[in-house]
Each structure stands twice: as C-alpha cells, then as structure tokens.
Amino acid sequence: MVATSWALLVRPSANRVYSAAAPHLTESETAVLNACVLGHRLSDLTTETLGGVDYLTFTSEGELTEREIAHLSTLSGAFALFRRSGTSLEPVELDGLQHLDEDLLTIQKYVGKTNELFTRLLLNVTVWASGVGGDLVAGASRERPIRVLDPLCGRGSTLHQALVYGCDADGLDVDAKSFDAHEAFLKTWLRRKRLKHEAEVIPVRREGERIGRRLEVKVGADKEAWKAGDVRRLGFVHADTTRAAEFFRPASFDALVADAPYGVQHGARAEGRLDRSPLALLEAALPGWVPLLRPGAALGISWNTHVAERAQAVRLLEEAGLEPLDDGPWRGFLHRVDQAIERDIVVARRPA
Structure with a gap:
C-alpha cells in the first residue's frame, strides 16, 4: 500500500504564549489520538515549518478514512488539513464535531x-x-x-x-x-x-x-x-x-x-x-x-x-x-x- 503524506496547519491562538506552545502541544495531542484511537495508523509525526508557518506533518498507509479524518478534526490544534504531493498541498475538508455552536x-x-x-x-x-x-x-x-x-x-x-x-x-x-x-x-x-x-x-x-x-x-x-x-x-x-x-x-x-x-x-x-x-x-x-x-x-x-x-x-x-x-x-x-x-x-x- 502506498504511503500518503499529510500536513495539518496548526490553529493560531490570540494568546501569544499559548500560540508559541501550540505546535508541540498539537504534536503530543495527535500522538495520543494515534495511540488510543487510530491504532497507530499515523507515522513520522513531526512539526515542520512550511512557508514560514508551522504544520504538523505525518504519513499514513493509504488514504485516511472519513472516520479517521473526523477524529483528526477534533484536535484542538487542527486548523486545516492538506494532502501533500511534492511541494503541493491539496486541501482536505475537516469534519468538525459540533452538536451546538462553538x-x-x-x-x-x-x-x-x-x-x-x-x-x-x-x-x-x-x-x-x-x-x-x-x-x-x-x-x-x-x-x-x-x-x-x-x-x-x-x-x-x-x-x-x-x-x-x-x-x-x-x-x-x-x-x-x-x-x-x-x-x-x-x-x-x-x-x-x-x-x-x-x-x-x-x-x-x-x-x-x-x-x-x-x-x-x-x-x-x-x-x-x-x-x-x-x-x-x-x-x-x-x-x-x-x-x-x-x-x-x-x-x-x-x-x-x-x-x-x-x-x-x-x-x-x-x-x-x-x-x-x-x-x-x-x-x-x-x-x-x-x-x-x-x-x-x-x-x-x-x-x-x-x-x-x-x-x-x-x-x-x-x-x-x-x-x-x-x-x-x-x-x-x-x-x-x-x-x-x-x-x-x-x-x-x-x-x-
């Protein structure tokens, strides 16, 4: 099965101090999700700076399922998800869990x-x-x-x-x-x-x-x-x-x-x-x-x-x-x- 590369844009925060911590917090949060819920489907989790902006990057064997994307959408640090192909980023719609207005x-x-x-x-x-x-x-x-x-x-x-x-x-x-x-x-x-x-x-x-x-x-x-x-x-x-x-x-x-x-x-x-x-x-x-x-x-x-x-x-x-x-x-x-x-x-x- 071909590995697929992904880039998750880390959500900015109005709080400057929290915003500085957000990339490593998002990396740890995603690693917990991966271990507890996703069955270690994600690999190569790391924080990368692309175009001067922090992304969490990772790979998966094959494409992510709708349910897996839904789980990733709940991440506190998730702002936008992209499928990576070389230097290109293809947007993938997040499926936010929202029963009532945020x-x-x-x-x-x-x-x-x-x-x-x-x-x-x-x-x-x-x-x-x-x-x-x-x-x-x-x-x-x-x-x-x-x-x-x-x-x-x-x-x-x-x-x-x-x-x-x-x-x-x-x-x-x-x-x-x-x-x-x-x-x-x-x-x-x-x-x-x-x-x-x-x-x-x-x-x-x-x-x-x-x-x-x-x-x-x-x-x-x-x-x-x-x-x-x-x-x-x-x-x-x-x-x-x-x-x-x-x-x-x-x-x-x-x-x-x-x-x-x-x-x-x-x-x-x-x-x-x-x-x-x-x-x-x-x-x-x-x-x-x-x-x-x-x-x-x-x-x-x-x-x-x-x-x-x-x-x-x-x-x-x-x-x-x-x-x-x-x-x-x-x-x-x-x-x-x-x-x-x-x-x-x-x-x-x-x-x-």
Missing part, C-alpha cells in the same frame, strides 16, 4: 478563564484514554451520550465544550459567584440561540439539610431533535468538590476532567477553605472522585508544576487505584502559561 465557549470573557483550545485539548486526551474514546465522533449512532464530569468547573468552560461535542456534562464548584454567573450566561445564551430547552435551579437536600444548589439544563440541537427526545443535559452543582460522591451515582462517568487552580492568583479550595496546594486538593478529593468513574473511564487533570511536581500527582493517582499514563506522548504537555505558571497534564485510567 460560541458557547468563546463568548464568556473573565479573569482567569482557561484558553479554550487548552480546555478542548484536556477534554480530548482524557476521553481518548477512556474505554469510549473511539466513540467520540459517533454522534447519534452511540447507544448513549458520553458523560463527562468536571469537579472544579469554575464558570463551565469544560462543560460547554462537552455539550458542543454532544456529550452530557456535570460539574461542581464551591464558588457561589461562579455558579450564579454561569447560570445567567447559559440561560441567556440558550434564549438568544432560540434553542428548545429546560433550565432550572433546584436546592439539594439530605436528611432535611440543604447541602447545595443544582442547575439542571436539557437542550436539543434543533426543534426536531427536541421533539424526538434527542437532548443533551448539563448539571452544575454549587458545592465543595470533596463532597462529589454525595451528588452523583457511583460508576456513572466516562471521563473526569479537572483544571486545578494554579495556586498563584487562584488557590485550591478543600473543605471550604483556601489551600494553596493543588496536591492537597487532589488528595482530599480523589476518594470522592474515583468511585464516580465507570470501569475503563479516565481522569485527566492539569495543574501548575511550580507548586506541585508531576511525580507527586502521579503517586496520588496510583494510591487512589488508578493507572497513570506517564510515558511517550503523555509527557509532552508541559508548557508555559506565564512567568509564575508552567502547566502540565496527567491522565490515568480506572481499571476495567
């Missing part, structure tokens, strides 16, 4: 918001590592939506990316202002998009005691989907993440994705108090998080390595009964955010 992620602007491309990358590599990673692009043919939990969800960026992908999403956050801001934004967005939906905030009680609030949202991609019962749901609980097991059933999530507070401007919250160490938060929260994962599910977390070493995070995940993925492309996500923050990702699986 401005659900991009409209919100606030201090401390994580770059949307990184949010997508973190969600991607975590879902791909799970037992349902190959089903992400399956759409309506899936027996059930992939279910994602962000137990440190802030104002909901990861939840929104999951909805755009057609997943169901749940989150927790202890900050009341984040909960209220997210509720107001999402209800306004749904109304302006004129999408059929239901959205309400309900108190959560245990033994007569109010222990939190829950925003429950159901939405259809269009009127036909709503009538057919093809809806996606988002839940957001205002409560401490260490109490996650009180709000969700065991073994109910395919992926848990958390962008930990960086311990500089933010701070990690555990048991209702401010704690500067994301490791302390992880140690306190893992006993509640891990039982929520289905067998074969994956947990992905990002954090600031200036305040917590990777080896320490890996050790905590192992002690919680998970299997960290800690070699090859999984070690390729360390990048600078600003002078005080170097961010990394670690992903671990719950044994099947």
Whole structure:
C-alpha cells in the first residue's frame, strides 16, 4: 500500500504564549489520538515549518478514512488539513464535531478563564484514554451520550465544550459567584440561540439539610431533535468538590476532567477553605472522585508544576487505584502559561 503524506496547519491562538506552545502541544495531542484511537495508523509525526508557518506533518498507509479524518478534526490544534504531493498541498475538508455552536465557549470573557483550545485539548486526551474514546465522533449512532464530569468547573468552560461535542456534562464548584454567573450566561445564551430547552435551579437536600444548589439544563440541537427526545443535559452543582460522591451515582462517568487552580492568583479550595496546594486538593478529593468513574473511564487533570511536581500527582493517582499514563506522548504537555505558571497534564485510567 502506498504511503500518503499529510500536513495539518496548526490553529493560531490570540494568546501569544499559548500560540508559541501550540505546535508541540498539537504534536503530543495527535500522538495520543494515534495511540488510543487510530491504532497507530499515523507515522513520522513531526512539526515542520512550511512557508514560514508551522504544520504538523505525518504519513499514513493509504488514504485516511472519513472516520479517521473526523477524529483528526477534533484536535484542538487542527486548523486545516492538506494532502501533500511534492511541494503541493491539496486541501482536505475537516469534519468538525459540533452538536451546538462553538460560541458557547468563546463568548464568556473573565479573569482567569482557561484558553479554550487548552480546555478542548484536556477534554480530548482524557476521553481518548477512556474505554469510549473511539466513540467520540459517533454522534447519534452511540447507544448513549458520553458523560463527562468536571469537579472544579469554575464558570463551565469544560462543560460547554462537552455539550458542543454532544456529550452530557456535570460539574461542581464551591464558588457561589461562579455558579450564579454561569447560570445567567447559559440561560441567556440558550434564549438568544432560540434553542428548545429546560433550565432550572433546584436546592439539594439530605436528611432535611440543604447541602447545595443544582442547575439542571436539557437542550436539543434543533426543534426536531427536541421533539424526538434527542437532548443533551448539563448539571452544575454549587458545592465543595470533596463532597462529589454525595451528588452523583457511583460508576456513572466516562471521563473526569479537572483544571486545578494554579495556586498563584487562584488557590485550591478543600473543605471550604483556601489551600494553596493543588496536591492537597487532589488528595482530599480523589476518594470522592474515583468511585464516580465507570470501569475503563479516565481522569485527566492539569495543574501548575511550580507548586506541585508531576511525580507527586502521579503517586496520588496510583494510591487512589488508578493507572497513570506517564510515558511517550503523555509527557509532552508541559508548557508555559506565564512567568509564575508552567502547566502540565496527567491522565490515568480506572481499571476495567
């Protein structure tokens, strides 16, 4: 079979620092996709500068299938795909996975918001590592939506990316202002998009005691989907993440994705108090998080390595009964955010 050469144009970012890191992040992200989902169909992965612009280049045995192109289209760094022939580049249409409009992620602007491309990358590599990673692009043919939990969800960026992908999403956050801001934004967005939906905030009680609030949202991609019962749901609980097991059933999530507070401007919250160490938060929260994962599910977390070493995070995940993925492309996500923050990702699986 004749090898085919490809060039993926790396998506630019308005953030100059993130844009500089994007080529190597895209290379690592693609290598994870290749190993977890594509069965090592791609080879010779490398970053090349063509005409002064960064591309991820690779080869495949024969042509890529429509499904393989659909998977490549989900890459956070994918901007355009080309088939290479000598010095010529032939455009190949990407097939973006978009259940809802992407401005659900991009409209919100606030201090401390994580770059949307990184949010997508973190969600991607975590879902791909799970037992349902190959089903992400399956759409309506899936027996059930992939279910994602962000137990440190802030104002909901990861939840929104999951909805755009057609997943169901749940989150927790202890900050009341984040909960209220997210509720107001999402209800306004749904109304302006004129999408059929239901959205309400309900108190959560245990033994007569109010222990939190829950925003429950159901939405259809269009009127036909709503009538057919093809809806996606988002839940957001205002409560401490260490109490996650009180709000969700065991073994109910395919992926848990958390962008930990960086311990500089933010701070990690555990048991209702401010704690500067994301490791302390992880140690306190893992006993509640891990039982929520289905067998074969994956947990992905990002954090600031200036305040917590990777080896320490890996050790905590192992002690919680998970299997960290800690070699090859999984070690390729360390990048600078600003002078005080170097961010990394670690992903671990719950044994099947």
